[in-house]
Structures are given as C-alpha cells and as structure tokens.
Amino acid sequence: MSIRKYNVAVAGATGAVGGAMLDVLERRDFPIAELRLLASERSVGKKLKFKGEEIAVQLLSKDAFDGIDVALFSAGASRSLEFGPAAAEAGAVVVDNSSAYRMDPEIPLVVPEVNPHAIAQYKKRGIIANPNCSTIQMLVALKPIVDAVGIKRIVVSTYQAVSGTGAKAIEELKDQVMAYADGRDMSHEVYPHQIAFNCLPHIDSFLPNGYTKEEMKMVNETRKIFEDPSIGVTATTVRVPVFYGHSESVNIETGKKITAEEVKNLLQDAPGVKLVDDPENLQYPLAVDCAGKFETLVGRIREDESIENGINLWVVSDNILKGAALNTVQIAEVLIHEYL
Ligand code: NAP
Ligand code: 3JM
Numbered sequence: 118m119s120i121r122k123y124n125v126a127v128a129g130a131t132g133a134v135g136g137a138m139l140d141v142l143e144r145r146d147f148p149i150a151e152l153r154l155l156a157s158e159r160s161v162g163k164k165l166k167f168k169g170e171e172i173a174v175q176l177l178s179k180d181a182f183d184g185i186d187v188a189l190f191s192a193g194a195s196r197s198l199e200f201g202p203a204a205a206e207a208g209a210v211v212v213d214n215s216s217a218y219r220m221d222p223e224i225p226l227v228v229p230e231v232n233p234h235a236i237a238q239y240k241k242r243g244i245i246a247n248p249n250c251s252t253i254q255m256l257v258a259l260k261p262i263v264d265a266v267g268i269k270r271i272v273v274s275t276y277q278a279v280s281g282t283g284a285k286a287i288e289e290l291k292d293q294v295m296a297y298a299d300g301r302d303m304s305h306e307v308y309p310h311q312i313a314f315n316c317l318p319h320i321d322s323f324l325p326n327g328y329t330k331e332e333m334k335m336v337n338e339t340r341k342i343f344e345d346p347s348i349g350v351t352a353t354t355v356r357v358p359v360f361y362g363h364s365e366s367v368n369i370e371t372g373k374k375i376t377a378e379e380v381k382n383l384l385q386d387a388p389g390v391k392l393v394d395d396p397e398n399l400q401y402p403l404a405v406d407c408a409g410k411f412e413t414l415v416g417r418i419r420e421d422e423s424i425e426n427g428i429n430l431w432v433v434s435d436n437i438l439k440g441a442a443l444n445t446v447q448i449a450e451v452l453i454h455e456y457l
Contacts, residue, residue: 122150128190209243230260255367277357294313329354364432
C-alpha cells in the first residue's frame with residue numbers, strides 16, 4: 118500500500134517558528150508531496166533547505182494556497198486573520214500558531230496529548246488553533262493528573278525564554294550580555310526594559326484587569342482545552358534572560374488526594390512527558406537541557422503541605438518545539454491520519 122502524500126504550505130517559513138516547522142516536518146518524515154514556503158515580500162526568492170533540497174520562498178497572498186492540503190501558519194496574528202480564511206476557502210486545512218482564533222468557539226484548540234478528539238471540529242471553518250507555548254507544556258504535564266483525580270485550581274508562574282519573542286529578541290539579549298562584558302551601556306528596543314540579568318513580569322500587553330494578555334491566554338486556553346469552564350487558573354508570566362526553553366512553577370489543588378509518588382508514577386508513562394526528578398543526584402528539569410527535545414520535562418514533584426490536596430511541579434519545555442512548531446506538526450499528523 119502506498120502512503121498518501123500531502124501538499125503542505127508553511128506561512129512564515131523564514132521566521133523562528135517557521136524554520137523549526139521545517140526541521141520538525143523533516144525529523145518526523147511528514148509525508149509531503151509539495152512543500153510551499155510563504156513569507157513577506159522581503160523574503161521572496163530567498164532559498165530555504167528542506168531534506169537537502171533548496172526551495173524558493175513565495176509571497177504569502179490569498180491565492181498562494183491553490184492545491185494545498187495542509188497550511189501551517191506562523192506569520193503573526195494579523196496575517197492569520199487576513200490569509201487563514203482564504204487558505205481554508207481554497208481547500209486547505211489551516212493549523213494556526215497565532216492567538217488569532219484560539220478562543221473562537223467554532224475553532225478547535227488542540228494539544229494532541231490532551232484533546233485530539235477536538236480536531237474533528239476543523240470541518241466547521243477549516244482552521245485548527247495551536248495554543249500558546251506556556252499553556253501547551255503545562256497541560257501536557259497536568260493531563261494525567263486531571264484524568265486520575267481532577268484539578269480544581271492551578272497557580273502558575275512562568276520563566277519564559279526570549280526566543281518566544283522571535284529572532285530580534287534573541288539578538289537583543291546577546292547584545293546586552295556583550296555590552297555588559299565590555300563595560301558598555303546597554304540599549305533596548307524589543308523589550309521595554311533591560312532583559313539581561315533581569316526578570317520582566319510583563320509578556321504581551323496589559324489588560325484592564327491588571328493581568329497581561331499572556332497570563333489570560335493561560336487561563337482561557339486551559340479551560341477550553343480541558344473542557345472545564347470551572348477550573349480555577351491564575352498566572353504570572355515572566356520573561357527571563359534565557360535563550361531557549363520555558364520553565365514553569367505549577368501549583369495545583371486536586372479534586373481528590375494524590376501523593377507525590379503517585380504523580381511521579383502517572384507521569385513516568387505519560388505521552389510527551391519525560392520525568393526528571395532525582396534531586397539527590399541533582400537531576401531536575403533545566404531549560405538548557407530541553408532545547409531541541411520533543412518531550413516536556415517534569416520534576417520537583419512534591420506535596421503542597423499548606424493545603425489538603427496540593428501538588429507542586431516544575432515543568433520545562435522547548436518553547437519553539439512543543440510550544441509551537443512540534444505541536445502544530447503533531448496536529449497535522451492526527452489530521453492526515455484520521456481525517457484526510
Ligand atoms: P519571527 O521570527 O519574527 O518570524 C515572523 C515570520 O512571519 C517571518 O517568516 C516573516 O516573514 C513572516 N511575516 C511577517 N510579516 C509578514 C507579512 N506582512 N506577510 C507575510 N509574512 C510575514 O517570529 P516567530 O517567533 O517565528 O513567530 C511567528 C508567529 O508565530 C508569532 O507572531 C505568533 O503568532 C506565533 N507564535 C506562536 C507561539 C506559540 O506559543 N504557539 C510562539 C511563538 C510564536 P519575513 O521573513 O519575510 O519577514
Ligand atoms: C507568541 O501578531 C502578533 O503580534 C503575534 C504575537 C505573538 C503571539 C500571538 O499573540 O499570536 C508572539 C508570540 C504569540 C502567541 O503564541 O500567542
């Protein structure tokens with residue numbers, strides 16, 4: 118039996134996430150017939166490598182999706198709003214990495230380890246949304262606990278890498294570190310303050326309730342993906358001077374008592390999770406260890422002694438892979454295997 122191959126477009130192929138999508142498609146041997154790379158006019162004609170071949174970038178436009186089966190978008194929310202519906206109209210199924218459609222009730226929001234069944238709803242609009250990076254890794258770690266004992270409330274603080282802001286932010290952190298080492302003054306453009314040797318409790322813009330949009334993404338996306346509007350979630354999202362890998366301190370109140378040992382056993386075999394929890398031997402999840410890995414690392418699992426049914430965890434994942442490119446490609450894999 119020959120395996121069907123698909124025509125795939127990557128919108129935003131020249132970006133940090135788009136480049137990682139090409140790597141992931143290659144590493145997972147996604148069955149591709151034609152690969153169409155799309156970006157702004159700045160990149161038209163630029164060549165990118167895929168499986169040893171050079172492919173020229175074309176302009177992202179409404180008529181760029183003829184004959185495409187699956188369109189992976191990571192060119193920013195406004196481009197998703199402008200070109201996503203045209204891609205769906207042309208017959209492609211769009212998997213969108215931006216925040217543009219995540220909370221639209223007609224559009225599924227999917228982490229394949231958590232709610233793959235939601236993908237079936239893609240038929241309504243031809244679009245599937247990929248959650249925010251910080252939500253994805255937290256839910257991969259919490260899914261087995263939700264299934265075992267339920268979760269009533271989540272208190273999360275994040276320590277997010279600059280790569281989540283894109284290529285310019287990576288340069289800004291490097292420049293500031295170099296300036297410090299040379300005894301020069303530091304400048305900043307991408308972030309509102311110095312990021313080197315600092316922590317900024319500010320990701321995305323502020324809302325009237327005092328939270329940032331990034332924080333409310335974690336609240337609202339968690340409720341939608343777990344299909345539980347009653348779950349309590351409160352988040353503080355912080356940008357830290359780390360290049361790759363988001364870390365999260367996650368405190369949960371469970372529905373029923375579960376011990377730390379039981380949580381470790383659940384996570385030992387959980388899909389997408391690697392348990393790294395041996396503090397005596399200095400083994401715990403680290404941002405510098407997660408880069409390039411597909412798994413979400415979970416450790417420091419212990420009971421919260423201040424409440425009856427509480428657990429603390431430390432969750433680390435490559436924000437560009439599981440947080441974006443990998444999750445998108447995994448959604449596309451379920452889509453082609455089960456629905457196309
Ligand atoms: P990036 O490195 O700045 O790349 C942006 C990409 O979008 C480039 O390919 C760029 O093409 C393209 N683009 C920008 N303006 C365009 C336009 N007017 N028309 C066509 N293409 C345009 O950013 P990134 O870090 O890869 O992130 C890209 C997007 O992915 C973000 O804006 C966000 O929506 C999403 N994202 C999601 C997550 C998540 O948590 N799931 C994480 C990170 C990013 P040129 O090279 O031609 O400019
Ligand atoms: C992560 O178009 C934009 O301004 C995109 C900004 C952005 C987003 C977003 O809101 O789509 C940058 C980095 C995200 C995200 O995943 O929510």
